[in-house]
Amino acid sequence: MALKEFTYEEVEKHNKEGDLWIVIDSKVYDVSRFANLHPGGLAVLLADGVAGKDSTNVFFGLHRHEVLLRPQYARLQIGKIRGQEEVIKPLLPGEVSTVPYAEPTWLNKGFHNPYYNDSHRKFHRVARKFFMEVVYPDAIKCEESGKRISQDVVDRLCEMNIFAMRLGPGKHLQGRTLLSGVIRNEEYDHFHELILNLELARCGCRGYVDGFLAGGVIGLPPVLNFGSDEIKAQVVPEVLAGKKLICLAISEAFAGSDVSGLQTTAVRDGDYWVISGTKKWITNGTFADYFTVACRTEGGYTVILVPRGKDLETRAIKTSYSSTAGTAFVTFDKVRVPVSNTLGKIGKGMQVILSNFNHERWMIAACALGMQRLVVEECLKWSNQRMAFGKPLHAQAMVRAKLAGMISRVESSQNWIESVTYQMNNMSYGEQSDKLAGTIGLLKQYITRTGREIAEDATQIFGGRSITVTGMGKLIENFHRTSPYDSILGGSEDVLGDLGMRQAIRKIPSSARL
Numbered sequence: 077m078a079l080k081e082f083t084y085e086e087v088e089k090h091n092k093e094g095d096l097w098i099v100i101d102s103k104v105y106d107v108s109r110f111a112n113l114h115p116g117g118l119a120v121l122l123a124d125g126v127a128g129k130d131s132t133n134v135f136f137g138l139h140r141h142e143v144l145l146r147p148q149y150a151r152l153q154i155g156k157i158r159g160q161e162e163v164i165k166p167l168l169p170g171e172v173s174t175v176p177y178a179e180p181t182w183l184n185k186g187f188h189n190p191y192y193n194d195s196h197r198k199f200h201r202v203a204r205k206f207f208m209e210v211v212y213p214d215a216i217k218c219e220e221s222g223k224r225i226s227q228d229v230v231d232r233l234c235e236m237n238i239f240a241m242r243l244g245p246g247k248h249l250q251g252r253t254l255l256s257g258v259i260r261n262e263e264y265d266h267f268h269e270l271i272l273n274l275e276l277a278r279c280g281c282r283g284y285v286d287g288f289l290a291g292g293v294i295g296l297p298p299v300l301n302f303g304s305d306e307i308k309a310q311v312v313p314e315v316l317a318g319k320k321l322i323c324l325a326i327s328e329a330f331a332g333s334d335v336s337g338l339q340t341t342a343v344r345d346g347d348y349w350v351i352s353g354t355k356k357w358i359t360n361g362t363f364a365d366y367f368t369v370a371c372r373t374e375g376g377y378t379v380i381l382v383p384r385g386k387d388l389e390t391r392a393i394k395t396s397y398s399s400t401a402g403t404a405f406v407t408f409d410k411v412r413v414p415v416s417n418t419l420g421k422i423g424k425g426m427q428v429i430l431s432n433f434n435h436e437r438w439m440i441a442a443c444a445l446g447m448q449r450l451v452v453e454e455c456l457k458w459s460n461q462r463m464a465f466g467k468p469l470h471a472q473a474m475v476r477a478k479l480a481g482m483i484s485r486v487e488s489s490q491n492w493i494e495s496v497t498y499q500m501n502n503m504s505y506g507e508q509s510d511k512l513a514g515t516i517g518l519l520k521q522y523i524t525r526t527g528r529e530i531a532e533d534a535t536q537i538f539g540g541r542s543i544t545v546t547g548m549g550k551l552i553e554n555f556h557r558t559s560p561y562d563s564i565l566g567g568s569e570d571v572l573g574d575l576g577m578r579q580a581i582r583k584i585p586s587s588a589r590l
């Protein structure tokens with residue numbers, strides 16, 4: 077049905093309590109009955125320049141656009157201004173932002189790049205639509221409720237093989253239809269995977285980013301790369317189908333970044349391991365069915381796949397991000413598992429653990445970067461729409477300086493991660509372990525550190541709104557609270573910087589002299 081049309085003169089007549097209309101972006105809203113329920117109060121709606129008037133600027137200085145899109149408020153619209161059309165439109169599913177620096181360069185019209193081709197473009201369009209339509213609403217819901225990712229979303233992302241793709245290219249993708257067949261299986265590379273990580277991060281919910289089966293992204297590769305054929309045949313199909321969930325259990329209260337300090341032990345009893353000990357900060361642990369567990373065994377370390385059972389208990393750990401991540405404290409009370417559940421060689425678990433770290437750290441860095449870019453976009457929009465001292469925020473040189481720093485950090489991180497991703501595409505798994513471990517350590521250290529600098533700057537730009545969980549600054553609040561996770565999970569910043577340096581120092585030629 078065509079919308080009723082009004083002139084500004086007609087709207088102006090409705091300017092008092094009980095008969096109150098306002099205009100926002102050419103749309104006419106009847107707020108007569110809503111005014112008393114308005115979270116910002118009645119008085120502000122009756123003010124001069126608001127009641128019966130075009131309140132577009134004042135509205136966008138105080139609310140996110142999504143407020144108007146919520147059904148209960150969208151229904152307050154009774155018509156539009158004759159001869160005018162709405163200008164402020166949200167991105168449609170699949171669309172890219174036209175705000176400068178809101179997207180990686182290759183997505184901007186007229187820009188060129190050496191890494192991405194048509195297959196990545198097609199893939200990106202479908203992925204963005206999927207994340208906006210299916211994942212984003214679940215992310216918002218779960219981030220707030222703290223509940224685990226909905227099974228419905230798990231089913232859909234497994235149907236699209238998104239979960240399988242997040243493990244990177246490889247044999248596990250053979251015979252699978254990727255993203256409804258938008259690309260051919262053999263086209264899939266680490267740049268497609270980078271796209272998935274960046275799109276996930278755009279949801280702006282850090283807890284959910286981990287709740288989005290991150291435990292599986294790091295817990296399943298040891299099974300794929302080091303499990304026996306029987307174990308793989310049993311576990312991989314059900315996990316990639318989203319029927320069973322898996323997580324990685326390495327860190328302990330006794331050993332975090334210092335993996336060699338771990339104390340969970342596995343003792344042989346015939347054909348069984350008997351596992352005793354605890355694990356801490358285990359992402360997805362509260363809802364996982366399988367645990368890829370690093371244990372101390374006679375003569376070294378061994379990684380063992382442990383199914384959830386009566387002697388394995390998980391308890392949710394209260395963290396400062398959402399419990400949708402499923403962060404758990406895990407207790408093994410003489411858990412018996414067959415020795416055939418060993419992943420890799422007995423006593424050679426450190427190799428399994430270390431080889432897994434590169435991909436995990438790269439994934440965390442990618443997600444961290446995705447959120448940072450989102451924060452840059454939020455700050456650019458906010459500084460453009462927020463009026464202070466009679467001018468937009470970006471009229472202040474200090475604000476422009478902060479924005480310049482934020483953009484430079486995000487762009488340098490993007491360029492570095494793309495260069496590393498290109499190496500990953502062209503190196504074998506073994507070569508990556510040898511050549512990229514140090515670089516990825518440094519990359520992650522850099523990206524997570526700049527993340528916290530960006531969080532600080534964004535907080536200053538958003539002021540009080542950056543410390544409230546809802547409203548204009550909700551993404552900034554989430555990012556400021558959760559950016560330290562990026563700098564801790566998968567190896568803390570200082571340890572990774574040191575790893576990068578130790579690897580570099582080891583490779584300085586003995587003949588090198590000034």
Ligand code: HEM
Nearest residue numbers: 105115116120121126131134135138139140143149547548
């Ligand atoms: C259709 C029109 C409007 C709707 C549906 C609406 C809805 C809301 C909602 C849901 C909130 C809670 C905060 C949030 O979720 O962002 C809010 C807060 C607020 N609103 Fe409105 N509003 C409308 C128009 C206006 C207008 C024209 C003004 C003009 C001054 C205004 C001033 C405020 C203020 C001052 C707050 C508190 C903001 C804060 O805590 O930071 N609102 N409004």
